[in-house]
Amino acid sequence: MALDRPRRITLNDIARACGVSRATVSLVLRGSPLVHADTRRRVEAEMQRQGYVYNRAAANLRQRVSSAVALVINDLSNPFFAEFAAGVDEALGAKGYVTLLGSSNESPARQRQVLGSLMEHHPAGIILSPAEASDAADIELAIGRNTPLLVFNRQLVENQAAGFDYDFLGLDNRAGARTATERLLALGHRGIAFYGGHADSSSCRERRLGYEDALRGAGIAVDPRWMIETAPTRIEANAHADALFADAPAPTAAVCYNDAVALGLMLGLARLGRHPGVDFAVTGFDDIPEAAVGIPPLTTLNADPRARGRQAAELLLQRTATPSLPRRSVIVPVLLTERESTPHAPSA
Amino acid sequence: MALDRPRRITLNDIARACGVSRATVSLVLRGSPLVHADTRRRVEAEMQRQGYVYNRAAANLRQRVSSAVALVINDLSNPFFAEFAAGVDEALGAKGYVTLLGSSNESPARQRQVLGSLMEHHPAGIILSPAEASDAADIELAIGRNTPLLVFNRQLVENQAAGFDYDFLGLDNRAGARTATERLLALGHRGIAFYGGHADSSSCRERRLGYEDALRGAGIAVDPRWMIETAPTRIEANAHADALFADAPAPTAAVCYNDAVALGLMLGLARLGRHPGVDFAVTGFDDIPEAAVGIPPLTTLNADPRARGRQAAELLLQRTATPSLPRRSVIVPVLLTERESTPHAPSA
């Protein structure tokens, strides 16, 4: 690892210089009222003078606590997750915790490795935004059962009914997609596709269910040819736009898996001579910053990822404080933000 | 902080169970050839059985080393910095280091506080992508002179000629902006604006210089009315597009401070009835993922932030290994990636 640098100033140095014991200095550090005001002042001045820096790792070792939380993110280049990470870090920092970052780049193998390495720092807990198709048993093997875990956004695949316990924070995908679809129905659309995402991911499955709920509620049959699968990225969504028009009656609207997909689809539509926001309606999911400044601005479901990050940190810290808490699954409602990408149906 | 959970398995537990000493187990852990193959096997099996997890913090304390590097980022919601962070984490992880994340949200006050808190974990080094207008003396106060520092992307403001030493990794802003401007000149443009960014940031200043270099090289006077300042965000850039057309002869091209600004400007141009890529040329800086799928795809300068992240980690680790290294300033060339946003000048 690293070579050692000039010897650090320790409690001993301060104690010796002030002619008091280490214990006294330690009490000063933690603001104990037991120590005399004069002594406190002398000690504090000496720390200042010598440039003393507290060694929290040593304190944690002695106290058998941890002031670190591990945060493992599947895809930092997606602003939704980057914002989430920023929110987690903000809330943890406010509570005196430090964030140990790890990124899996959507690879379960890398995720396992990253978790293993972070575990050696004995974090007080783990916040995991899992790679696609992460297996619960796999995660358990990496982190054991004694470190509190909060899973964000995607359900883990549970093959073995283990006693592996963790909290979950996710979005109300089903209700969100249903709301978006219902709005399109109210605007007169009858040909509505569900566009993008991997059908085997839990969030995509749930959003598709919400879409189907709404269609069925309006007495419209679900047409599997209008359920189009793509990787959940802008580029892939752009590339497959023509799949919407492969069959005779073309849809006039698409509920998209997420904003990245919706923005990509809008580009693809333009390429095909369609005009999203004029003769075609598109909705997204997430409300990333680009959604508001897209062409046209995108109607989408707001999940406020930064707030979700803060919430994830809260939930995890509650559990570290009370390990006996029953397992929780918090599903956050998402709100429809209407912008110009959803015109009335052409015929209406 | 956190409460303690069920007692952890330690080296002692393994040693006792195997009937060997702690030292022997420690040697096994670090793969020493001194220990007998049979003993090694027995010890390893026992660790597996008991679910032993190495406590790196304890080892680091004893060895007086650190296996953590602090990474402080000004703006995680900008994909350029998020990618940079991912690159740093990737390279540090590969070398056995863990990343301590902090985010300043462009606030120097928050940055100081975050640095102070991270210092208590005695990182082996710090990688700082500073908040705008960060003061070198301020940073020095927060981290002292014994922890290696690598500053990324923006120069620190140096008021006092301190002996405060740090490495720097940045982009060749001047040459990059010059290249972009020269390309526009070659395409026949004569009315070329410099659009966006805060003029008091070092990167903006340097990019403006490159723009001026190119104009002067072509015998064109720099018109201060065509140097337009905006916050470096998509939204602000969008909002101020009309500033380009406030005076009589309008430019036919704009060299933008960065991609976010360029993408925002293109939206603003569309709003004003202009057609970027047809009757107006726009260049960006950074080549964020959206640049390639913009409308039209954006000509820009590629800085490969993920690779810069890996490079930053390398540079920092070199310094932790050899503190006596002279101060380094690495300026990375950026390459022009030409796409459809830069048509010939209308008249040409």
Place this chain on the structure above:
DNA sequence: CTGAAAGCGCTTACAG
């Protein structure tokens, strides 16, 4: 209000 001693979980010489 302050000090002497023990201990958190490791590693490091030093013997054998």
Place this chain on the structure above:
DNA sequence: CTGAAAGCGCTTACAG
């Protein structure tokens, strides 16, 4: 090849 002892920088009872 293995063990006993000391120590990294803190905190925690326990005396006084």
